[in-house]
Amino acid sequence: MxxxxxxxxxxxxxxxxxxxxxxxxxxxxxxxxxxxxxxxxxxxxxxxxxxxxxxxxxxxxxxxxxxxxxxxxxxxxxxxxxxxQTAFVRLSAPAPQALVRALDAGATDDRTPRSVQRDLSTYIHLLRTALKSGSSERISLAVQAAFFSDSSSPAELH
Known part of the structure; x- marks a missing residue:
């Protein structure tokens, strides 16, 4: 911790x-x-x-x-x-799917339109979801992934 x-x-x-x-x-x-x-x-x-x-x-x-x-x-x-511009582009960018799944931020299925799936997998959505959860661990992970790490491999998520 x-x-x-x-x-x-x-x-x-x-x-x-x-x-x-x-x-x-x-x-x-x-x-x-x-x-x-x-x-x-x-x-x-x-x-x-x-x-x-x-x-x-x-x-x-x-x-x-x-x-x-x-x-x-x-x-x-x-x-x-x-x-x-740097922050806006990064927040608008899609996050790695492993990170999205780890944070349960982009809970979608095959029926979800592709444009919605894209929106639910952005870094800004991960930050919003993490804040909504109130979990310090999720917030830390989302911020670190968005700005402080070069990659977010599944091994780094646990």
């Missing part, structure tokens, strides 16, 4: 990418509270470690070339964020 901060990182990344994909190509403000939950700054105006970790994950996505933004809104949000 991964460290809790790593699991939270994967979830923050997945939520942010799904939010941006759902409005692509429109720019939108990406609020930390919408991703990590509400946060009350302390008496000195400092945010919690959880809030700052989520904000750091958003900044990291930009540093790694997965999103762009115009500015930060204090440590509350990214102003006018949008997916990069």
């Amino acid at each position: 991964a460290d809790i901060h790593v699991e939270e990182f994967y979830k923050d990344v997945a939520v942010a990418l799904v939010q941006l994909y759902s409005v692509f190509p429109r720019r939108t403000n990406l609020f930390v509270e919408d991703i990590a939950g509400p946060d009350e700054p302390d008496e000195f105006g400092l945010h919690s470690n959880r809030h700052m970790a989520c904000f750091g994950a958003l900044l990291w996505l930009q540093e790694e070339g997965l999103l762009r933004y115009v500015d930060t809104i204090r440590q509350e949000a990214l102003d006018q964020a949008v997916l990069t």
Whole structure:
């Protein structure tokens, strides 16, 4: 089992990418509270470690070339964020069938139209399904497969 901060990182990344994909190509403000939950700054105006970790994950996505933004809104949000071409193409791409089956994300049969089968096997669908499941393991696997590994062979899935 991964460290809790790593699991939270994967979830923050997945939520942010799904939010941006759902409005692509429109720019939108990406609020930390919408991703990590509400946060009350302390008496000195400092945010919690959880809030700052989520904000750091958003900044990291930009540093790694997965999103762009115009500015930060204090440590509350990214102003006018949008997916990069690299992230959009990757999220729209079909995932390996072994991964789709392992995550139970593309439950289709022969009667399902081919276009629907294609949509259900994309990385964005895997991320949405993993988030919906609430399983840290599924979320981590979906994010890793989408962006951090060169291949997703069945041996890597278990």
